[in-house]
Amino acid sequence: MNSFQINKILGALLGTCLVLLVVHIAANALFTPPVAAKPGYEIAVKEETSGGAKTAAKPAEQPIEALLASASAEHGAEIAKQCAVCHNFQEGQGPKIGPDLYGVVGRKIASAPGFNYTAALKALTGTWTFDELNKWITDPRAMVPGTAMTFAGLSSEKQRADVIAYLDSLSKNPVPLPKSSAPPAATSASPPGGGTANSPAAAAPVEPKAPAPAAKE
Ligand code: HEC
Numbered sequence: 001m002n003s004f005q006i007n008k009i010l011g012a013l014l015g016t017c018l019v020l021l022v023v024h025i026a027a028n029a030l031f032t033p034p035v036a037a038k039p040g041y042e043i044a045v046k047e048e049t050s051g052g053a054k055t056a057a058k059p060a061e062q063p064i065e066a067l068l069a070s071a072s073a074e075h076g077a078e079i080a081k082q083c084a085v086c087h088n089f090q091e092g093q094g095p096k097i098g099p100d101l102y103g104v105v106g107r108k109i110a111s112a113p114g115f116n117y118t119a120a121l122k123a124l125t126g127t128w129t130f131d132e133l134n135k136w137i138t139d140p141r142a143m144v145p146g147t148a149m150t151f152a153g154l155s156s157e158k159q160r161a162d163v164i165a166y167l168d169s170l171s172k173n174p175v176p177l178p179k180s181s182a183p184p185a186a187t188s189a190s191p192p193g194g195g196t197a198n199s200p201a202a203a204a205p206v207e208p209k210a211p212a213p214a215a216k217e
Contacts, residue, residue, distance in 0.1 A: 076166025
């Protein structure tokens with residue numbers, strides 16, 4: 001092996017090293033990750049804004065008022081047969097498995113005489129408004145965990161509105177149902193001035209009401 005051959009071999013080695021060096025530098029230039037200004041990981045968590053955001057995020061439950069405007073107490077009486085297993089609807093009939101529901105709209109929650117309510121329901125304050133009843137009938141045990149009302153609930157809001165209109169009719173002085181002014185779609189179902197639930201033909205079991213003389217409120 002003469003020196004010329006040795007030179008060739010060394011040259012080849014040197015050349016390879018040069019190429020490797022160039023590739024290394026080029027690769028670094030291409031693929032270097034950006035150097036973080038702050039050490040550590042960035043964790044993207046959306047900040048929870050207070051109160052209001054939560055309620056807005058919920059799928060807005062439709063207020064029952066709009067549906068009540070076109071609700072049918074007659075139809076509600078049919079649906080309420082499911083409730084009659086446990087509830088009486090007429091004045092003075094007293095409790096069954098559940099309390100008497102005569103005049104329940106506007107009545108103080110858990111206040112029917114002679115019925116032993118659960119502590120869970122008694123813990124609620126206020127009266128049975130249309131809205132509260134709507135929540136209750138949707139799913140009693142979701143609204144009041146621990147209640148003794150083992151009723152699955154009515155998932156149809158139309159049915160709930162009808163039942164509530166029926167419950168409202170079980171009174172000498174029914175709470176006036178909301179008028180159908182808000183949603184234009186509902187107006188066709190409800191005669192002007194009265195509202196189907198107020199018509200004398202509706203299933204008002206105690207005494208038929210006069211055909212709503214003072215409908216303007
Ligand atoms: C399986 C029996 C059962 C059925 C069916 C049932 N309930 Fe009840 N309900 C009860 C019981 C028991 C209570 C008392 C709950 C408590 O004390 O926690 C109650 C309480 C109530 C109350 C509260 C009354 C008050 O005085 O505060 C309302 C309103 C009510 N029920 C409406 C209905 C309606 C409307 C239906 C039908 C859609 C219905 N319930 C079906 C058993 C029943």
